[in-house]
Amino acid sequence: MNKDQLILGIETSCDETAVAIIKNGREIAANVVASQIESHKRFGGVVPEIASRHHVEQITLVLEEALQQAKVTMAEITAIAVTEGPGLVGALLIGVNAAKALAFAYQKPLVPVHHIAGHIYANRLVTELKFPLLALVVSGGHTELVYMREHGHFEVIGETRDDAAGEAYDKVARTLNMPYPGGPHIDRLAHEGKPTIDLPRAWLEEGSYDFSFSGLKSAVINTVHNAEQRGEIIAPEDLAASFQASVIDVLVKKTADAVKEYGVKQLLVAGGVAANKGLRTALEEAFSGAEVELVIPPMSLCTDNAAMIAAAGSVMFEKGIRADWSLNAKPGLDIEMYNHADLS
Amino acid sequence: MTILAIDTSNNPLGIALLEKDQVIGEYITNLKKNHSIRIMPAIQTLMADCERSPAELTKIVVAKGPGSYTGVRIGVTIAKTLAWSLHIPLVGVSSLAVLAAATARHFEGYVSPLFDARRGQVYTGLYQFKHGKLTAVEQDQLVMAVDWAPKLANMDQPVLFVGNDLLLHRTTFEDRLGQRAIFASPTEQNPRPSELAWLGKDRKGEDIHTFVPNYIRLAEAEAKWLEKQNKIFNG
Ligand SMILES: [Zn+2]
Numbered sequence: 001m002n003k004d005q006l007i008l009g010i011e012t013s014c015d016e017t018a019v020a021i022i023k024n025g026r027e028i029a030a031n032v033v034a035s036q037i038e039s040h041k042r043f044g045g046v047v048p049e050i051a052s053r054h055h056v057e058q059i060t061l062v063l064e065e066a067l068q069q070a071k072v073t074m075a076e077i078t079a080i081a082v083t084e085g086p087g088l089v090g091a092l093l094i095g096v097n098a099a100k101a102l103a104f105a106y107q108k109p110l111v112p113v114h115h116i117a118g119h120i121y122a123n124r125l126v127t128e129l130k131f132p133l134l135a136l137v138v139s140g141g142h143t144e145l146v147y148m149r150e151h152g153h154f155e156v157i158g159e160t161r162d163d164a165a166g167e168a169y170d171k172v173a174r175t176l177n178m179p180y181p182g183g184p185h186i187d188r189l190a191h192e193g194k195p196t197i198d199l200p201r202a203w204l205e206e207g208s209y210d211f212s213f214s215g216l217k218s219a220v221i222n223t224v225h226n227a228e229q230r231g232e233i234i235a236p237e238d239l240a241a242s243f244q245a246s247v248i249d250v251l252v253k254k255t256a257d258a259v260k261e262y263g264v265k266q267l268l269v270a271g272g273v274a275a276n277k278g279l280r281t282a283l284e285e286a287f288s289g290a291e292v293e294l295v296i297p298p299m300s301l302c303t304d305n306a307a308m309i310a311a312a313g314s315v316m317f318e319k320g321i322r323a324d325w326s327l328n329a330k331p332g333l334d335i336e337m338y339n340h341a342d343l344s
Numbered sequence: 345m346t347i348l349a350i351d352t353s354n355n356p357l358g359i360a361l362l363e364k365d366q367v368i369g370e371y372i373t374n375l376k377k378n379h380s381i382r383i384m385p386a387i388q389t390l391m392a393d394c395e396r397s398p399a400e401l402t403k404i405v406v407a408k409g410p411g412s413y414t415g416v417r418i419g420v421t422i423a424k425t426l427a428w429s430l431h432i433p434l435v436g437v438s439s440l441a442v443l444a445a446a447t448a449r450h451f452e453g454y455v456s457p458l459f460d461a462r463r464g465q466v467y468t469g470l471y472q473f474k475h476g477k478l479t480a481v482e483q484d485q486l487v488m489a490v491d492w493a494p495k496l497a498n499m500d501q502p503v504l505f506v507g508n509d510l511l512l513h514r515t516t517f518e519d520r521l522g523q524r525a526i527f528a529s530p531t532e533q534n535p536r537p538s539e540l541a542w543l544g545k546d547r548k549g550e551d552i553h554t555f556v557p558n559y560i561r562l563a564e565a566e567a568k569w570l571e572k573q574n575k576i577f578n579g
Binding site: 042043047049050052053055056057059060061063064074090093094096097098100101102104105106107324325326327328329 | 378380381382383384385387388398413414417418420421422423424425426428429430552553554556557559563564565566569
C-alpha cells in the first residue's frame with residue numbers, strides 16, 4: 001500500500017482553537033489556528049470559562065477550514081489526533097469530545113497526544129529527528145529539558161520547580177505595566193536596553209538540570225519597589241534586558257551542559273518562548289560550530305498549534321497508541337506516561 | 345429517518361434514538377459522574393444494540409442548557425461535530441423544555457421544570473401543552489426560588505414542579521402555593537432523551553458553526569468586567 005498517511009490534529013488546551021492536517025508525519029497540508037487572545041486581553045490573562053466558551057464557538061469552523069485548506073474529505077483521513085493534556089480542563093474537553101465525535105462519525109482511529117510531545121514534534125515539520133536528542137521546552141506553562149532516545153520515548157531530565165519561564169515573563173511584564181501577554185513586550189524592550197542591573201541566576205545544586213524562576217521574578221519586583229520608594233527611576237528597557245539576560249543565561253548554560261553529558265545529535269527548541277528573539281540568538285551563538293545540530297522551528301510552529309499535535313500523533317499512530325471512546329481531558333498529564341504504553 | 349438525541353446538561357446523562365414514530369432506544373442514568381468519559385461509550389453501545397451506524401443518522405437533537413456549563417458544552421460539542429461531519433441538521437432544545445415535556449403532556453395547568461443553581465437560585469421556566477404542542481409561557485431564566493414562588497402563586501391554574509433538585513426548594517413553593525403546588529413523582533424527575541428527540545423532530549436545522557449552549561448567565565469574569573466598564577462609563 002502506497003497510500004499517504006493523513007493525520008487530523010486537534011488542539012484546544014489553552015486559548016487557541018486549532019486544527020491541522022499533516023501528510024506522512026512531516027508535511028503540512030493544513031494548519032488553522034483561531035486565537036482568542038484579543039478576547040482575554042481585557043482580563044489580563046486567560047479566563048478558563050471564557051476560553052471554553054470560545055472553543056465551542058470555533059471548533060466546527062476551524063475543522064471545516066482545515067479540510068478545505070488541505071483539500072481532503074473526512075473519509076480520506078487516516079486517524080484523528082487530539083491533545084488530551086496537560087492544559088485547562090474545560091478547554092481540553094472541547095477538543096477531546098470533538099475528536100471523539102469525529103472519530104466515531106467516520107469510524108477512524110483516535111490517537112491521544114501529550115501537549116509537550118506536540119511542541120517537541122513541531123521540529124519534525126522542519127527537519128527529520130535524529131536520536132538521541134534533547135529538547136528544551138519553554139512556554140507559558142513549561143520549562144523542561146526532555147531527552148529522547150527514540151520516537152515516542154520521553155525522559156524529563158530537568159524541569160522548573162516553581163514558575164515556568166513564560167510565567168515569569170508575564171509577571172515581570174505586569175510589574176512593568178505592560179499589556180498581556182507580556183513575553184513579546186519584554187523581548188522587544190530588552191533589545192533597547194542594557195543588562196546593567198544585577199539580578200540572581202538560580203543554578204540550584206551541582207549537576208541539576210532543574211530550573212527556578214520565582215526568585216528572579218521576586219528580585220525584579222523588589223528592584224522596582226525599592227526604586228519607587230527611593231524616588232529613583234529605573235529604565236524599564238534596562239530592567240527588561242537584565243531580566244532576559246538572567247533567564248537566558250540559565251537556560252543556555254543548563255542546556256549546553258545537558259547536551260554535553262548526554263552526547264545528543266540534535267538540540268530541539270520547543271514552546272511559545274522559543275519565539276523569543278533573545279533566546280534564539282543566544283542559542284545560535286552558543287551552539288554555532290558545535291557538533292550538535294540546533295533546530296528552532298519558525299514562530300508559527302512554536303506557539304500553540306495543531307500541526308504539532310498531528311505530527312506527534314503521526315508517530316504515536318505508527319506506534320499503535322490508541323484511545324477508546326472513554327478518552328477524557330487530563331489537565332495534569334505526565335509526558336513520561338507514553339513510555340509505558342502498550343506498544344504491541 | 346433516525347434521530348439521535350443527546351442530553352448531558354445536568355447530572356442525568358441521556359441519549360435516545362427515534363425513528364418515525366418509534367423510540368427504538370433510550371438510555372438514562374442519574375449519577376454524579378463524568379459525562380466526558382461516559383457519553384461516547386453510551387452512544388456507541390446504544391447504536392450498536394440498535395444496529396444503526398453513524399452514517400444512517402439523519403438529525404442530531406441536543407439539550408442546549410441551561411445547566412452545568414461543562415456538561416452542556418460536552419453534549420453541544422459532540423452534537424455540533426457529529427452534525428457537521430455527517431452533513432445532517434442540528435437542533436437545539438431547552439434542557440428545561442425536555443424536563444417539562446413528559447409531565448406537561450397530560451397535565452391541566454402549568455409545569456415549572458427546575459435545576460438548582462446554588463445560593464437559593466433555580467434555572468426554571470413555565471411550560472404548558474397548547475394544541476398538542478409544548479409552549480413556553482415564561483421563558484427560561486435564572487431566578488431566586490423565593491421570588492419565583494409568589495409569581496406562580498398568582499397564576500390562574502395549578503403548577504406542577506419537576507426535577508431532581510426539587511427537594512431543595514419544595515417547601516419554598518409549598519409555602520406560597522399551598523394545594524396549587526403539585527410535585528412530580530420520583531419516576532418523572534429525569535429529563536427523557538426520547539422527549540428531547542421528539543421536541544426536535546420537526547424543527548428546522550440551525551446554523552451548526554454558530555450554535556452555542558444557552559448558558560443564561562455570563563461568565564463570571566465577563567460580568568465583573570462589564571460592571572467595571574459601566575462604573576467607569578457612568579462615573
Ligand atoms: Zn503550549
